[in-house]
Amino acid sequence: MPVCETSCFLLPLRRVARNRSSEIEGRLSGSKPLRLIHSNMSALSGQVQTVLGPIEPDQLGVTMTHEHLTMTFECCYSTPAPGDETVAQAPIQMKNLFWLNQNPYSSHENLLLVQETDAVREELHEYRKAGGRTIVENTTQGISRDLPCLRQLAIDTGVHIIGGAGFYVDATHSEATRKMTVEKLTDIIVSEVLHGADGTGIRCGVIGEIGCSWPLTDSEVKVLKATAHAQTKLGCPAIIHPGRNPAAPFEIVRILQEAGGDISKTVMSHLDRTIFDNGELLEFANLGSYLEYDLFGTEMLNYALYLDVDMPSDSQRVKTLAFLVQEGYEDNILIAHDVHTKNRLTKYGGHGYSHILKNIVPKMLVRGISQTHIDKILIDNPKRWLTFK
Numbered sequence: 001m002p003v004c005e006t007s008c009f010l011l012p013l014r015r016v017a018r019n020r021s022s023e024i025e026g027r028l029s030g031s032k033p034l035r036l037i038h039s040n041m042s043a044l045s046g047q048v049q050t051v052l053g054p055i056e057p058d059q060l061g062v063t064m065t066h067e068h069l070t071m072t073f074e075c076c077y078s079t080p081a082p083g084d085e086t087v088a089q090a091p092i093q094m095k096n097l098f099w100l101n102q103n104p105y106s107s108h109e110n111l112l113l114v115q116e117t118d119a120v121r122e123e124l125h126e127y128r129k130a131g132g133r134t135i136v137e138n139t140t141q142g143i144s145r146d147l148p149c150l151r152q153l154a155i156d157t158g159v160h161i162i163g164g165a166g167f168y169v170d171a172t173h174s175e176a177t178r179k180m181t182v183e184k185l186t187d188i189i190v191s192e193v194l195h196g197a198d199g200t201g202i203r204c205g206v207i208g209e210i211g212c213s214w215p216l217t218d219s220e221v222k223v224l225k226a227t228a229h230a231q232t233k234l235g236c237p238a239i240i241h242p243g244r245n246p247a248a249p250f251e252i253v254r255i256l257q258e259a260g261g262d263i264s265k266t267v268m269s270h271l272d273r274t275i276f277d278n279g280e281l282l283e284f285a286n287l288g289s290y291l292e293y294d295l296f297g298t299e300m301l302n303y304a305l306y307l308d309v310d311m312p313s314d315s316q317r318v319k320t321l322a323f324l325v326q327e328g329y330e331d332n333i334l335i336a337h338d339v340h341t342k343n344r345l346t347k348y349g350g351h352g353y354s355h356i357l358k359n360i361v362p363k364m365l366v367r368g369i370s371q372t373h374i375d376k377i378l379i380d381n382p383k384r385w386l387t388f389k
């Protein structure tokens, strides 16, 4: 298990060599052949790849960079506290919603966002009305990725949806995945972007969310290296789910860098529940990845997936964003809700996919984050990240 001492997290950023030739061929939606002439150049260069095909970056508009529209999260089921078994097994109902919001991972039913496509479709219409245009759907192998469903939702709602290539955390890796070499994993990720995933022909437009535990497992390290190799070949965006420890994002960046990854096109997700010290946050920000606060709407006392963590409130998240802007990192910030359980949907009394646009943006303005900075966070930064090199 590669556990790293603090000193190895402080390696300087390295420039990635990007001039190796490659002869990889792929096919764009509708069967146009795609040839990678140089390692980081393809027919996708300068474009963004949605589940309906490539689009111009200017079409993206307001973008949530970390959501799920259909997935299962049974890998993170948490046994209910003694005495809570009955409520945990009851169908979701009004009188249980407070309990559910405090214990979202202790109800099996709540972990099946996959059952809520109609509700999600309605929410996407609301999202468009609120000014939203694009969603990056981060569901990867292991948590029931369903690209045909994403494609249908994009057609039904007009929201641009970008699918994710690669693998979630080790607990969801199959034995076959765990046995794969880095080269094989790289081939799979590259193919999911160039040819389509899960035998569908629907192409992913980002790598990730790539799942990491704390400590990292051997299989996760291989997937990280494969992510870096695929990114080098494709010049594409990547997004990482770090393990629940402040050292995790540093270690992951080091592994990606050493494997030739492009940190400037990589998002570190879930910083809300990962790095709490402002000094440490600035140290991490200096490494050059995008800094994602993607748990907006999640407010709970006991975070069952790691009880040591005090989950911040939305007000505290906004305060951290204001701090990062004040420190000059406005070009690196991304935000989202990471809806991944039923209780987060408005159908179940949750905040839905429009909470940031309806409630958080006004709060950001009140706390001194200017409209120009908000536009960077919601439009310009996602566009830069999602555009293939």
Ligand SMILES: CC(=O)NCCS(=O)(=O)O
Residues within 6 Å of the ligand: 068, 241, 270, 273, 295, 305, 338, 340
């Ligand atoms: C789907 C997913 O990975 N969500 C993240 C949940 S966590 O609590 O931030 O780890």
